[in-house]
Amino acid sequence: MLNYTLRRLMFAVPTLLVISFIIFALLDLAPNDPTGNLPLTIPPEVREQIRQTLGLGEPFHIRYLYWLNQFFINEPLNIIERIFGIEIGNSSERLRIRSWATRSPVVDLIIERMPQTLWVVGMSYVVGILIAIPVGIISAYKQYSWFDQIGTFVSMVGFSVPTFFTGVVLIVIFSVQLQWFPSIYDTTLKVTDWSSFWAQVRQMVLPVTVLALYNAAQLSRFVRASMLDNLNQDYVRTARAKGMKERVVLLIHVLRNSLIPVVTVIALGIPTIFSGAIITEQIFRVNGLGQLLIIAIQGADIPLVQTLTFIFAVLIVLFNLIADLVYGILDPRIRYE
Amino acid sequence: MEVSDLKTVFQTHDGVIHAVNGISFSLDEGELLAVVGESGSGKSVAMMSLMQLLPMPPARIASGRVMFQNQDLVKLSSSGIRHVRGARIGFVFQDPMTSLNPVFTVGYQIMEPLREHMGLNRKQARQRAIELLEIVGIPAASKRIDDYPHQFSGGMRQRVVIAIALACDPKVLIADEPTTALDVTVQAQILELVRDLRQKLGMAIIWITHDLGVAAGIADRVIVMYGGLVVEHAPVQELFANPQHPYTRALLDSLPGRHTADERLRSIGGQPPLLLAEPSSCPFAPRCTHAFDRCRQQNPRLMNVEGRHEVACWWDPETRGPRDVG
Numbered sequence: 001m002l003n004y005t006l007r008r009l010m011f012a013v014p015t016l017l018v019i020s021f022i023i024f025a026l027l028d029l030a031p032n033d034p035t036g037n038l039p040l041t042i043p044p045e046v047r048e049q050i051r052q053t054l055g056l057g058e059p060f061h062i063r064y065l066y067w068l069n070q071f072f073i074n075e076p077l078n079i080i081e082r083i084f085g086i087e088i089g090n091s092s093e094r095l096r097i098r099s100w101a102t103r104s105p106v107v108d109l110i111i112e113r114m115p116q117t118l119w120v121v122g123m124s125y126v127v128g129i130l131i132a133i134p135v136g137i138i139s140a141y142k143q144y145s146w147f148d149q150i151g152t153f154v155s156m157v158g159f160s161v162p163t164f165f166t167g168v169v170l171i172v173i174f175s176v177q178l179q180w181f182p183s184i185y186d187t188t189l190k191v192t193d194w195s196s197f198w199a200q201v202r203q204m205v206l207p208v209t210v211l212a213l214y215n216a217a218q219l220s221r222f223v224r225a226s227m228l229d230n231l232n233q234d235y236v237r238t239a240r241a242k243g244m245k246e247r248v249v250l251l252i253h254v255l256r257n258s259l260i261p262v263v264t265v266i267a268l269g270i271p272t273i274f275s276g277a278i279i280t281e282q283i284f285r286v287n288g289l290g291q292l293l294i295i296a297i298q299g300a301d302i303p304l305v306q307t308l309t310f311i312f313a314v315l316i317v318l319f320n321l322i323a324d325l326v327y328g329i330l331d332p333r334i335r336y337e
Numbered sequence: 338m339e340v341s342d343l344k345t346v347f348q349t350h351d352g353v354i355h356a357v358n359g360i361s362f363s364l365d366e367g368e369l370l371a372v373v374g375e376s377g378s379g380k381s382v383a384m385m386s387l388m389q390l391l392p393m394p395p396a397r398i399a400s401g402r403v404m405f406q407n408q409d410l411v412k413l414s415s416s417g418i419r420h421v422r423g424a425r426i427g428f429v430f431q432d433p434m435t436s437l438n439p440v441f442t443v444g445y446q447i448m449e450p451l452r453e454h455m456g457l458n459r460k461q462a463r464q465r466a467i468e469l470l471e472i473v474g475i476p477a478a479s480k481r482i483d484d485y486p487h488q489f490s491g492g493m494r495q496r497v498v499i500a501i502a503l504a505c506d507p508k509v510l511i512a513d514e515p516t517t518a519l520d521v522t523v524q525a526q527i528l529e530l531v532r533d534l535r536q537k538l539g540m541a542i543i544w545i546t547h548d549l550g551v552a553a554g555i556a557d558r559v560i561v562m563y564g565g566l567v568v569e570h571a572p573v574q575e576l577f578a579n580p581q582h583p584y585t586r587a588l589l590d591s592l593p594g595r596h597t598a599d600e601r602l603r604s605i606g607g608q609p610p611l612l613l614a615e616p617s618s619c620p621f622a623p624r625c626t627h628a629f630d631r632c633r634q635q636n637p638r639l640m641n642v643e644g645r646h647e648v649a650c651w652w653d654p655e656t657r658g659p660r661d662v663g
Contacts, residue, residue, distance in 0.1 A: 233435060234430060234432060234435040234436040235435065235436055235437055235438040235439070237390060237430065237436070238428075238430060238436045238437065238438070238446075238498070238501070239438065239449075240390060240422065241388065241390055241422055241423060241427075241428035241430075241502075242422065242423035242449055242450040242453070242501060242504075243419045243420060243421070243422035243423030243424055243450060243453060243454060244419075244423075244449060244450070244453060245419065245453075246415070248449075253438050253441075256438075256440050256441070257438070257439070257440055260440075330440070331439075331440060332439070332440060332485040332487070333439055333485070333487045
């Protein structure tokens with residue numbers, strides 16, 4: 001297993017290098033001008049100078065190598081220094097990936113936005129899983145019952161109605177009409193006591209609900225299908241013939257087998273948390289990673305877009321590996337040599 | 338165990354399938370009863386009905402009694418029957434490749450009923466599980482107990498399934514074609530094992546098979562089923578020496594060993610009936626070479642021929658004409 005993990009990690013390096021090159025090249029090829037949004041009164045010579053200071057004077061491959069160096073060496077070193085409070089080499093002279101729009105280091109921007117995304121989107125993912133698993137189990141066990149029919153209908157709706165629609169509908173009902181929850185997520189809110197904690201919970205309710213519904217809709221169908229697959233297996237009959245309680249048959253024998261593919265799907269879905277459910281963050285004004293990416297794209301902030309996109313790519317590769325390893329742990333028939 | 342007039346039906350979209358149409362038989366202590374019949378004759382359904390192992394719905398036990406140790410198993414609640422399953426009646430299924438749970442060790446799967454029914458703790462159950470694996474002839478049992486089913490061969494897995502069925506020392510073991518999915522040499526080993534276990538443990542066995550050769554080798558008595566009915570019932574020697582029912586005779590005739598090399602293998606023409614209603618005439622009549630008018634009008638009940646030999650047929654092989662009954 002350890003051997004396999006190490007080998008997979010080694011294979012991940014060339015994969016990621018290729019991905020980074022593609023991302024960098026694609027965004028570089030895209031027609032854009034970092035000075036395009038500046039007032040027209042600025043003369044072309046000044047604009048050219050601005051481009052030079054942004055490092056655009058260098059040829060493509062040199063800029064790519066700079067970026068690689070910054071992403072893989074400089075920024076990780078910064079993070080290590082920050083965590084352990086030490087200084088490795090001459091840290092003040094280390095080149096950082098800087099946003100064209102704000103001139104601040106891209107990594108700092110991302111770290112700033114991370115907690116909101118993890119709280120709101122991550123929480124919705126957890127809530128979605130907690131809803132989906134029991135719903136999927138009951139739906140499968142009582143196939144074609146009222147519960148199953150309603151569950152099927154709700155997940156069909158939850159899956160096919162886009163989040164920008166459910167989000168707005170919930171805002172109209174619960175924020176505008178009933179005024180139960182705020183429609184805008186306030187990032188400056190600090191949880192210090194019970195009342196601020198309550199305010200935090202209230203402002204999380206709507207975005208988490210919208211995303212959890214969407215996640216649960218998908219996942220519950222998956223759990224249901226997987227349970228149904230296994231309920232018809234011969235070993236279920238064996239377990240019943242042994243005189244096991246129905247609860248044991250269902251929640252130990254069947255569920256354990258059914259969760260193997262489900263856990264993989266859950267693990268593969270985790271990177272999408274970081275990409276921050278872009279649309280939902282926009283609707284509820286959660287200034288998380290998704291919103292950061294949108295702003296960066298709109299402002300043609302190429303370094304920020306490149307870095308964010310590449311971080312998503314890293315996470316996807318990483319969680320693919322984790323999904324495979326978890327699969328190996330859950331299913332004894334699979335052994336990685 | 339005493340089964341009387343057991344009827345099982347399946348409620349499907351195309352109507353009600355009458356899979357078992359009132360069968361009666363008894364099982365004495367320590368006896369091996371073979372239940373023979375082709376696919377679809379209702380033999381597996383009947384035996385699974387005894388323990389309410391069929392999915393209900395669509396299956397439903399329409400009538401009948403299954404008396405076992407002074408209890409009617411048909412009337413037991415789902416938790417009542419649970420204490421019979423695995424504890425007092427063990428069940429071995431056909432396909433050992435799929436009847437074990439792939440994600441649990443065989444030890445865990447043997448220990449489950451031990452802890453459930455006999456109240457053993459983990460350590461005692463493990464000890465007993467190792468014993469059981471040794472009894473069913475798995476070498477290095479104490480090592481293999483922590484292996485998963487996929488690490489065993491088909492024959493070894495069937496031994497594990499038998500160990501599970503035997504775990505709580507049941508009075509009755511029901512084996513549903515336990516050797517069908519295995520290759521011939523392994524089949525012989527399993528048969529040998531069952532013969533052996535029966536002597537050691539002294540439980541009664543119901544052995545479901547479509548192979549008359551297997552039945553001849555191990556059974557004390559044989560029940561022949563057709564169309565959800567018992568058509569013939571006799572001690573094993575009597576059945577093979579003096580088969581009464583044309584279906585039994587046809588089955589015996591289709592055994593490969595009974596022919597000379599240049600003779601073609603004989604088969605029974607036609608298909609078993611689709612049981613959309615309870616039979617009102619003899620279900621075998623359409624395929625029977627001896628059928629006459631009465632067979633198509635009246636379904637024969639089991640009639641005593643001699644001793645414990647019973648047959649449900651209007652035709653008498655001795656006179657080669659209608660049986661002299663009312």
